[in-house]
Amino acid sequence: MERLNLSKLIFALLSLILLCGCWDIKAINERSLPLVMGISKKNDEKYQVTLTLPVTRVKGKTRIITEKGESVSEVLGQLRSNVEDAIDYSQIRLILIDAPLAANHLEWRKMFHYLMSSKDIPSIALVAITDENIEQMFSKMSKQGLSGTALYDFFNKGAGWAPDVSNTRIWEVYQNLFSYTNDIAVPVVHSSEDTILKFKGSAVLKNGKVTANISPSENQLVRLFQHHHFIRNTENLGFATIFVVNSHLKNKPSITNHIPQVASDLFIKISILERDEGVSNSLVIDELEKRIEKRFNDMFKQTQINKTDIFGFGQLFRTRIPYDDLHSWRDKYYPKLIVNFRVHATME
Amino acid sequence: MTQRLQLGFVFIIIHMSFGYLLYPKLTYSLTKSGHWGIVLSYGLLQLILIAIYKKGLNYFPQKDMIDIFLTMGRWAAFIFLVPYAINLNALIAMNIRAHAEDIISIFLIRTPYWAVLVLLFLISTYTAIKGLSTILRASAVFFFSINLFVIFVIASSSVNFQLQNALPAWPLSLDFLWNVKFLYLMGFSAILFLGFVPSETNLKFGQLTAAWLYVLFFYLSAVYVPLFIFGQETVTTFVFPMKEAADSVDLSWFVFNRQTLFFGISIIGFNLILNAVKLWMIGQIMQRLFPGRRSKASYWILAFSFISFLFALCVPNKAWIEKLSLMSEGTNVFFTVILPSIIFLYVVFSGRMRSYGET
Structure with a gap:
């Protein structure tokens, strides 16, 4: 081995100062x-x-x-x-x-x-x-x-x-x-x-x-529209209790004469957990569909009055409204928005 | 062949280093929709420059850019290359300063920025002194490991994507081409590096195009990942959009709970290579222009890296970083356009085109 180079050794030792640990x-x-x-x-x-x-x-x-x-x-x-x-x-x-x-x-x-x-x-x-x-x-x-x-x-x-x-x-x-x-x-x-x-x-x-x-039940609808999360929960209809197994949401936006429209279809699969005697499947399905549609429509009307697009419908119209006009979505377009919300429930 | 591949890796790495930090922010300020239009027109213009540059260089198979300028005359070399070296120096300073700021905001919150600067400068100077062959050998390791990190960051960010945020998809107009910021954007380019390797051993134009497409794909992802997560309205308020995008992901299922760490490691890796390459370029230019017994590339590299360290140290805050980086990028555009064109014109007017065809 060659003779140890003193200057290199000193340099290596000096670098220990820098390697003494983390900063602060x-x-x-x-x-x-x-x-x-x-x-x-x-x-x-x-x-x-x-x-x-x-x-x-x-x-x-x-x-x-x-x-x-x-x-x-x-x-x-x-x-x-x-x-x-x-x-x-x-x-x-x-x-x-x-x-x-x-x-x-x-x-x-x-x-x-x-x-x-x-x-x-x-x-x-x-x-x-x-x-x-x-x-x-x-x-x-x-x-x-x-x-x-x-x-x-x-x-x-x-x-x-x-x-x-x-x-x-x-x-x-x-x-x-x-x-x-x-x-x-x-x-x-x-x-x-x-x-x-x-x-x-x-x-x-x-x-x-x-x-x-x-309310929490309205919040579920918001989550459904925002994240397309299916609502896995139980719902009490008075004469029966059902459990939503799976759901799927389809939105079809369109715009005519500056009036935006969304055809929104929610497909849910349910199973009935308990029911009163003599209650048929179709009665449960009808009641559930009506209930969710009503809940949505009431809430949607309220948000239109508040001019708050909590369902994120505006996201669907980003290509359909010119970008320069998009900032007035909440004030100009949203109050006129027509949402045709349909629930299609099926038994598991 | 392996050297060509390694050159390709380095070419990709040095361009990816540009893409992470300020490139997305500039793009967002240029347009409100259809960001791909900007990235692609940037890519096309750069590709044209690369083509002109390669065309010129190819007439001197054994010479690199400095030799070509020296054959034009010493004065030509002085006039064009010394200012270029100074510009490179400013680019290094601002680049390292911007990265230091980003690194501080990711891992070293209480560390003063000079300490980070010292570390970054020490490593890149050391690498540059070791020369291009070392950088080339290191490039493969860097390329694969860091690309894995990048892909990981992009993939895990996808949980927060809301594709509608990037709409409308079509550019409103082509006005951005005349915007001065687009000129700055063109400064995010290190194609002149290609001239520092003689074209005999360098990448062919086809291979370069492939590498460039890879870079463009990456630039697109750097622009679109924050856009998908936040949307145009919000993304313009960030200084480092890609960092915010990486920060928005909850990785509680993973060993590290912040994926920004991966992001930080990747930018450090890219940045070290980029600055080492630039310092090496400066060393080459200065050593060849000022030949002498005591003139060694390593001395020049040390001197210039010290100067740019001092320069970087003087920059106080993010606002100044942005301003000064844009200025240095702007000057860089000037050289990226002028130097290839001069070589090309020299070839045309000195009649080498004909004689080269005959031999």
Whole structure:
């Protein structure tokens, strides 16, 4: 072997300075990872942010911290300096917003601009609205002895989530702030005595403005049109209870003389779980078809009054209306939209 | 043959590096519908430039671009190539700065940007000093591994696709061709790299076209993935649309819960190769134009990379990054058009066309 080159050796040793470790990464046991964040704004014009931090040393225990400030980003900064561990916001999975703040159109827009552009908070975090006092809600939950992930699991597809609950993410809300042709529903929840949360329905948002509240059964229709998710659920018709096994939606848009039309056909397969004596299949089918059609038509009329395209019909007309006119879809075209909604139910 | 394949890989990688960051944003600001029209007209114009360039280079089978300019005369080489080297330097600086910003927003939230710059510059300078043969050998590994990441990101993003968001599908007009931003878009091109390898061992025009089609397909996906997810109205509000698109996917079923990490790794990989190639080009130009006993390519590379590091360090924020990158891309357009045309015209007027045909 050749003589060791001294200058090379020194260079190699010097590079150890650069390889001494990560920059200013905090070790995992020194970090607090909040999973749920609550944001509210009371009359006193200050934002209040509440975090639930899982206490890693005691299994299943959470602690709740709250801080007030002029903006969400300011409060998150304050919390970071006040807590003894390094708070890492990158694992936040659910953001609960209280109803008065959600109703404030301008604050909502500002907040979601921040949440989307923030480097810390992931844009896949779920968003929900609640009528209750968030701090009390969190402390009630921690008294029930629920673990830190319980709130998130309520919305988690891999855990306890049910398909009639809508799950809306930060990026979807952000997209809705700008979209010309599509609106969204954000789930509204409140705490309950025995289960972690109760799903109350959804708030309908038009460019970040709450225009209506819808019930869970109406929310299913929204999910059906938005995501083409089939509604796998039970429905009670009074004299019978049925179970929707499978569904399939077909939309046919057309436009004549600036009046848009959609022929919408919903095909569902049902099975009857229980029924009163003497009730025939065709009676059940007739009643179910009528019921869903009525539910849709009532709701659709209401959204036309609100000029909120919660079903996303505008998406079907993006090619049929000139792009320069598309921004007036909600005001000019949507109130005139005719939807011919038919339900075709068959027995399994 | 293997060298040709590797050259093709490098050609694809350096163009893909451009596609990830600012290319989609420029495209969105150019039109509101039918984005493919822009990408394809960009592709066609670049292909014409490649054809002119290849035509010129082919008359000098054993020479590369610098030799050709030197045969025109030393003054010609000085006038055209020294400014080009400076432009390359600015491109490197802005490119690394933009990537540093993106990397910070993906993994290293609390790290100051100079630390990321140091790392990126060290690696690309080292690679450039090792020379083209090293870059070529590394290219195959990079090409396959990073392409897998890219395909993974595109495939997993497809869960959030809403195809209607990209409608209307037809371009409203061809006005974008006269928009100054389209000129900037043309600056996303590294075709001049082809001239640094003698055409005897270089890619043939047919092979180049195939590689270029691959690049175009990728550019289309880089433009359309964010568009399918967010729609035109929203996508114009982002600085790095592709990053936001990758961020919108919930990968809780996977080992890593953010696929943006894959995205980050891919852009680092592409970027290192792109900047190494550019630094190597600068080294070649300067060493050949200023021959001398002490003039070594590696010294020039070190000096220029230090200058562009300082330049990148002075850029304070995203707004400036965008502005200055566009300016450097704009100058790049000038060279991508001028240099191939000059070589071509030189061939025509010096009568080499005829003599080459006779021999």
